[in-house]
Amino acid sequence: MALQKWHQAVFFDVDDTMYDHLEPTRGALQHVLGLDASFPYEPAYHRIRYYSDKLAAEGGLLHRAPGTPELEDMRIRRFMLAMGEFGIELTWEEAARLQAEYLDRQYRITPFAGAKELMRDLAGAGFLVGLITNGPEEHQLYKIRALALESHVAPEHVFISGAVGYAKPDPRIFAAVNEQTGTTADMCWYVGDSWRNDVVGASLAGWKVLWFNHRQTAPETTEHSPHGTAASYGELRELLLSAAR
Incomplete structure (x- = not known):
């Protein structure tokens, strides 16, 4: 089966990005x-x-x-x-x-305010919307179900390190996502809270990165730079939906 052609894609981290860890x-x-x-x-x-x-x-x-x-x-x-x-x-x-x-x-967690609405609107704007998260597959899937994200992300767009075989910040997990979704690095955005795992890992893979710095922490290194920083889902909305215009 031929993979669907996407113009842009955005993948979210889960822990401390989709909910308050x-x-x-x-x-x-x-x-x-x-x-x-x-x-x-x-x-x-x-x-x-x-x-x-x-x-x-x-x-x-x-x-x-x-x-x-x-x-x-x-x-x-x-x-x-x-x-x-x-x-x-x-x-x-x-x-x-x-x-x-x-x-x-x-397993009793709730998403950040605006998270599901943003995922819905990104899909409506033509983005492929997915998740990339570190951890054992079953454990992370429990959390994804607890957050009720299944109606916003197709199962084939959920990538968990325990199943993929590579873990962030290893850029190979991002390359595997590109291969399996038919996307390319230059069309992909990644949203995550961890400087080491998310900003560094996605940057090494050639992806555009939005640092979800809702805890207002300092960057851990100087050799990597995100394409934008947001402290709320309202700010993420502005950054991502502007990319669709």
Whole structure:
């Protein structure tokens, strides 16, 4: 079957791009550890993500299925390492309870305001709309279903590192997307919150990148530059729909 010809395409990251990734983290920390409003949740969240990316890359875990012992151990260790930086020494059992509560809350998430509407309007403007996300396939699909994104993204336009075989920032995952969708790098936009995984990875693949910097963080490097930066879906709408005119 011949692939449909598209003029432009936009792919979104999932975690902390389609929904607020901090919320399940904050809720788990409050529920399990009894932390109050004075705790620096956002800095802790960034350190948890740092250790998650670091340990997963070192162990080649982004392609493992949920329930794999090595993957489950990594998810527990990331909490122990991150919380240790904030003076909270967790036992293995405490970190395991934290991970279990976090995972439960991951499946009770809601999209950012305006996210679904933007995807709908982009499709109406003639864009191919898709998702590219790191993680085990089943785990990421659970989140996509929890966000109810299936009516906005065709299954063949959902690309998960655990299924593709490459993980961001490896540019080969973006090349695989181009090959499977019949698109080319010069017609593709990528929207993501992570400087390392999203801005750097998509830039290396020759894609146009919009950095969804809703947390107002500083760029991690100087050798890469996004084509635009947005702090809300309203700003993303202006940048992307202007590209369709």
